[in-house]
Amino acid sequence: MKREFLPIESADDPRIAAYRNIRERDLVGRQGRFVAEGRVVLNVLFSTSRFDAESVFLRENRVSGLGDLIERIPRNVPVYTASAAVMDEIAGFEIHRGILAIGRKPETSGEALLDTLPDEALVVALSGISNHDNVGSIFRNAASFGAAAVLLTDDCCDPLYRKAIRVSVGATLKVPFARFSDTAALAAALQDRDYPILALSPRGEIDIADVRRSPRHALLLGSEGHGLSDEDMTRLPTARIAMAPDFDSLNVAAASAIALHRLWRKD
Amino acid sequence: MKREFLPIESADDPRIAAYRNIRERDLVGRQGRFVAEGRVVLNVLFSTSRFDAESVFLRENRVSGLGDLIERIPRNVPVYTASAAVMDEIAGFEIHRGILAIGRKPETSGEALLDTLPDEALVVALSGISNHDNVGSIFRNAASFGAAAVLLTDDCCDPLYRKAIRVSVGATLKVPFARFSDTAALAAALQDRDYPILALSPRGEIDIADVRRSPRHALLLGSEGHGLSDEDMTRLPTARIAMAPDFDSLNVAAASAIALHRLWRKD
Incomplete structure (x- = not known):
């Protein structure tokens, strides 16, 4: 027809x-x-x-x-x-x-989304990322490295905003996502399901290059301006990307690419 | 006073x-x-x-x-x-x-710039990158991982264009750069000075994660649309970033972040 x-x-x-x-x-x-x-x-x-x-x-x-x-x-x-x-x-x-x-737009609760994921999964969690370019780029990286889901706090911008979709080359339509009220609720939902969370920050403890890959990971990224809160940094395991000492300023999307490339298991 | x-x-x-x-x-x-x-x-x-x-x-x-x-x-x-x-x-x-x-704007010849670099140096080479966001982001990554210089073919856009400077957070003013007429001239100048060149491409031979770091590297990145030419790919050693099979599309700036993080020696 x-x-x-x-x-x-x-x-x-x-x-x-x-x-x-x-x-x-x-x-x-x-x-x-x-x-x-x-x-x-x-x-x-x-x-x-x-x-x-x-x-x-x-x-x-x-x-x-x-x-x-x-x-x-x-x-x-x-x-x-x-x-x-x-x-x-x-x-x-x-x-x-x-x-x-x-x-x-679909309405999926974060808990429900997490419950659909396979046993081995790489999850990206975003806290307060309000720039559409960054959200789009992070989704593109998440898709490139097979992330199973992206979780966002309510103060992140909309991945289905026109510019975010475009920058992501469609990845915001591909990688399932859902929202949580705040970072604490998001972290609790991940921990309830035995996801080891790694909070990425210039102040992180472990070098991301030294993190041992495990079957499941949740990579938590904070906003460019303020980063993750002191409370989050104390509560969660943290990792950093080693950088040149005189220009310590990697964009959050670039940081996500490096970290996801390290955490992804391509097998 | x-x-x-x-x-x-x-x-x-x-x-x-x-x-x-x-x-x-x-x-x-x-x-x-x-x-x-x-x-x-x-x-x-x-x-x-x-x-x-x-x-x-x-x-x-x-x-x-x-x-x-x-x-x-x-x-x-x-x-x-x-x-x-x-x-x-x-x-x-x-x-x-x-x-x-x-x-x-300074006028530095590419050859002269290369001759000023220390024995151990990471150099970024760009071929045909015409998007100011990408050039700015690549410079930002280059600065973050201590690259000693950026070399550009003449068809790359201007790193001192207002938007490129802004996206780079000033890195286009920090990392010295110079131009070459084309990729062949750029590669020849690097090879004359014993820089091992690694051309990054989805079609690359070696997984970037398996590349052995050496005291000097030149990382060559091609345009997002067309990538590196078949001629360049045949002539030069090539590396790829392994990705999920169903979404093979990393932005060139994100790719530069991953590769520079792998090649940089932080010692």
Whole structure:
């Protein structure tokens, strides 16, 4: 059966209301929905069962080149098409790639997510990371090193914010994540399930290069500005990345790449 | 002797012409000059002898809190001050931090730079990295792991572009760099000086975790889009970062962090 496309002729068409002024609406939230952009990200979106998509919106001259992607879109998801001019008018800026979708955010509790993980798992835990680039980059690293889940405190920014998805190259749609009220609740849930937690900090005790890999690890990363609290540092085992003495300033995403590469078991 | 400040009352004052419309002028070049922004970056600028500064420009209400920085500014460098309104009008956008300087770009040949390096040195070589975030992040990682120099092919973007400096947290002012016409010339200069080159690529032969550290290394990184050419890959020893099989996509800056952490000798 041939795929049906629904042409949109006017920026006022109510069927594409969810795509209107994407950029500003990122900032005010979109009631449990998110915007996915670009071929790579949509391929991830339609390769996982974690998300429902509401619709897809393509620039009409892109359709013919997207055969593989279009086959992945479930039949019940409408695929709208429009000219570049109409699409840009709706979105409120130039959509270079001409490929958009609206997905629905899942609601998973952190405890429930942890209970689905296999016996051997690498988990990334984020405390107070409020920069979308950093959250996106950390998810990308987490996916690269096979992390089973990312746990976030409530003061972390949204991994499904448009920029975070883009920077992560779709990894925020790939790696399951869930939130906890704060670092203490997050750490307690991990400890209840026998995850050894390693808190990464320039003040950490063990050199990350000397940490023995174990079947499960939880790597805890704090915000760039303030890092982990003294309380967290006292309560949890800590590790550091040794650096040159005169420029002690690694970005948190770079630090996550180094630590995950050390902790990941590729077998 | 008390430091003299030169108040600027009007956006048309010719003495601060170099600060005008900073954002746009980044794109068209600034005749061998660059803009440094923020306390951390200016501290780096005035801690190295590699750059001459032409002037400093401060928001008047910042001056009293910048004692340490102001002491570092050579006496022959004029320090202009202005109100936030005048400063923003000159720069063409809101200068949050109220701290700017104009520096002069050094002209160092790649060969000359290599000849100044110590016997034991870690060198980072970049081929075709055209994204300012990536160049800035790679310099930040290079500084964190004590790299002695960064070599760039001519098609890499400018490490002294405003955004690259900012993302690098000043590392592009700290780690000496120089350019080569292309990867072949760059590799030849390194090989002439007995640097073992390691080209990093997902197609690399050796796992970076298995590379033996040696007193000198040159780590070669290719562009995110195309990576290193087949010719380079055939000609040079290559290493890869092992990754999860279903998400093989590490950002080049993250890859540099992992590789530099492996190659750096902290002794």
